Amino acid sequence: MKTPLTNSVVSRALAARAHWHPLEILFWVAAFSSIWLFPGKYLILTEIALLALFALSLDLILGYAGIVSLGHAAFFGVGAYAAALLAKHELVNEPVLALIVSGLAASAVGFVTSFLVLRGTDLTRIMVTLGVAFVFRELANQNGWLTGGADGLQGVTMQPILGLFRFDMFGHNGYVYCLTVLFVMFLLARRIVNSPFGLSLLSIKNNPLRASAIGINVNFRLVAIYTIAAGYAGVAGALLAQTQAFASLAYFDFDRSADLLLVLIIGGTGYLYGGLIGAFVFKFMHDYLSVLTPQYWPFWIGLLLVVIVMIGRERITSWTLPFRKLGGRLDWRRYRKDGA
Amino acid sequence: MTAKLRVTWLRFATAALALMVSGAPVYAQETVKVGLILPLTGPFAPTGRQIEGGVRLYMQQHGDKAAGKKIELIVRDDGNVADATKRIAQELIVNEKVSVLAGFGLTPLALATAPLSAEAKIPQIIMGAATAIIPDRSPYIVRTSMVTNQITVGIADWAPKSGLKRVVTLVSDFAPGIDIEKAFSERFKASGGEIIEQLRVPLANPDFAPFLQRVRDAKPEGLFVFVPAGVGSIFMKQFVERGLDKSGIKLIGTGDMTDDDILNNIGDVALGLITSHHYSAAHPSALNKTFVADFKKTNKMRPNFMGVGGYDGMALLYKALEKTKGNANGDALVAAMKGMSWESPRGPISIDPATRDIVQNIYVRKVEKKDGELYNVEFQTFNAVKKP
Numbered sequence: 001m002k003t004p005l006t007n008s009v010v011s012r013a014l015a016a017r018a019h020w021h022p023l024e025i026l027f028w029v030a031a032f033s034s035i036w037l038f039p040g041k042y043l044i045l046t047e048i049a050l051l052a053l054f055a056l057s058l059d060l061i062l063g064y065a066g067i068v069s070l071g072h073a074a075f076f077g078v079g080a081y082a083a084a085l086l087a088k089h090e091l092v093n094e095p096v097l098a099l100i101v102s103g104l105a106a107s108a109v110g111f112v113t114s115f116l117v118l119r120g121t122d123l124t125r126i127m128v129t130l131g132v133a134f135v136f137r138e139l140a141n142q143n144g145w146l147t148g149g150a151d152g153l154q155g156v157t158m159q160p161i162l163g164l165f166r167f168d169m170f171g172h173n174g175y176v177y178c179l180t181v182l183f184v185m186f187l188l189a190r191r192i193v194n195s196p197f198g199l200s201l202l203s204i205k206n207n208p209l210r211a212s213a214i215g216i217n218v219n220f221r222l223v224a225i226y227t228i229a230a231g232y233a234g235v236a237g238a239l240l241a242q243t244q245a246f247a248s249l250a251y252f253d254f255d256r257s258a259d260l261l262l263v264l265i266i267g268g269t270g271y272l273y274g275g276l277i278g279a280f281v282f283k284f285m286h287d288y289l290s291v292l293t294p295q296y297w298p299f300w301i302g303l304l305l306v307v308i309v310m311i312g313r314e315r316i317t318s319w320t321l322p323f324r325k326l327g328g329r330l331d332w333r334r335y336r337k338d339g340a
Numbered sequence: 341m342t343a344k345l346r347v348t349w350l351r352f353a354t355a356a357l358a359l360m361v362s363g364a365p366v367y368a369q370e371t372v373k374v375g376l377i378l379p380l381t382g383p384f385a386p387t388g389r390q391i392e393g394g395v396r397l398y399m400q401q402h403g404d405k406a407a408g409k410k411i412e413l414i415v416r417d418d419g420n421v422a423d424a425t426k427r428i429a430q431e432l433i434v435n436e437k438v439s440v441l442a443g444f445g446l447t448p449l450a451l452a453t454a455p456l457s458a459e460a461k462i463p464q465i466i467m468g469a470a471t472a473i474i475p476d477r478s479p480y481i482v483r484t485s486m487v488t489n490q491i492t493v494g495i496a497d498w499a500p501k502s503g504l505k506r507v508v509t510l511v512s513d514f515a516p517g518i519d520i521e522k523a524f525s526e527r528f529k530a531s532g533g534e535i536i537e538q539l540r541v542p543l544a545n546p547d548f549a550p551f552l553q554r555v556r557d558a559k560p561e562g563l564f565v566f567v568p569a570g571v572g573s574i575f576m577k578q579f580v581e582r583g584l585d586k587s588g589i590k591l592i593g594t595g596d597m598t599d600d601d602i603l604n605n606i607g608d609v610a611l612g613l614i615t616s617h618h619y620s621a622a623h624p625s626a627l628n629k630t631f632v633a634d635f636k637k638t639n640k641m642r643p644n645f646m647g648v649g650g651y652d653g654m655a656l657l658y659k660a661l662e663k664t665k666g667n668a669n670g671d672a673l674v675a676a677m678k679g680m681s682w683e684s685p686r687g688p689i690s691i692d693p694a695t696r697d698i699v700q701n702i703y704v705r706k707v708e709k710k711d712g713e714l715y716n717v718e719f720q721t722f723n724a725v726k727k728p
Contacts, residue, residue, distance in 0.1 A: 040435045150514035150543045250421045294417040
């Protein structure tokens, strides 16, 4: 007789986790209003949206399953080359469909390589993921007949999105497209992490041994989330290839994976928004400084990163405390709950 | 959502149309903005700094006005990442409303931007990249640097006539490298030489040891080398460390290897090296003497072929603006640039009206020591070499 009771308790707890906080709604309203607010900034906004999606992907495995990766660019690159090749050889002409196919391709690669990260500690995982990214970069470099080698994949022409919206030079349609994809993928990720599956991942992250002792199939879940995250990274890469109509070896670069970790360190892991906020802060800093001083910006960005880490992430989140309090006051569900 | 999207898109389309129809405001503008996109950080930063140095020197010598228009330079760093180059170019066109794009240190960076210059109808002046196909990718590309198969002409003709008949080639495995390998081999065979082996080394982080061993085993009379600017000195050091200089194999190549900026750092191992190229800091002309002296003064380094590429790119823009009487319209500028000919620090040059590519003298040079510094001293000239 106890089972239904626990079930209802569990499902209520899950529902509480999954409810939309007013600040979240505000966040997305702000994100979408950027389409009308900053018409001259579409290109950098597009890059932010792409980086955010990519960071979301890493957050899924790092923040929720505790897998450290320094080679996440491997999936980004696979997705990008898949999208560029599909368009170039006119295999899948419609970008949204091609995006899905590219994501699946990256997922497949993620599934195969996921078995490599099941074993070992953080350090071995860093080595393995790094190695996988190097292998893919070199594969793309060596198979110049397919990928264009060090010159990048040239001559890609993108068809209009859904047959209606051309990728214009101002980057307007490209940005709306990327932001929409980011939002949809975010909703999906939110659903995943707030499901029982997501909770079981968190328990694996906290203590894998204990998780397996209470009957969670640890390996199966890690493979699953790694595959999903690879798909996310692949979609991010495919979006970049589609908006740029181009793919290059730089997509596999170590820098890209390392930058991604920085983004998550800036934004914080394990709450999905970390990647999005981190991407915004990182790109904005990057762009602002490199315009200000084209030759010496890496110095300033390095300095700022050190400062951010020295101050500590806790404090960065604490900057938002007043807003969160305000958000809590605005939360109508609380009153409803009290009333009930 | 869709309806809103379409409305916004429509608004954009009309705005774009309005911009196109009203060409007049562009004429009337008193400033001509030039977007200079270069690799200013990372391994190819020296290339970017040379070009920027050349551009700034030209503006310093000739003032920031051409045909009454103020020339405004906007410098951006792409870190040698092609998608960044393209994004920056797009931003410069859309937000800064630049009339001209310039720079482009390496081939992938130039190619990635080509579709944009074609779409926006904006001149794209290539000041560094060298692959032959670049100007074919957009009718608005004009080049003031050099073409891979143009700079090989000198050495491929000279070598067989000087007794180097059996040669191994070694190039970096990317478009310009393969271009050069092909161009050199064809010309070299036509002049009576024989290629016994063709080696390709990876572009990034090359380790030459295994390749040099293969060269030694093949026992050629000469070794022809092309590697990107900067990698040349690493190659030469390994060549000497492995004792190949004493094994009777003569090292020849294009001038990238003995680039004037780094030649002194390579040191005496480079003495006697024979290369062919379009520019040497030792070029004996009054114009070049001033150029080298001024460049050294403002940039604290010796100009190399990238520096002169930037200098001449700017010269081309100034001259084209004077010809169009200040009209910065893309079509007008490109039309004015076609067939333009003038005296550069490297010697007489012109823009081929058919290909929009540079026509210039190619010199065969030997590394010699003058006043305690190493120089490429020119000893044979091939006049007005076109892209073959």
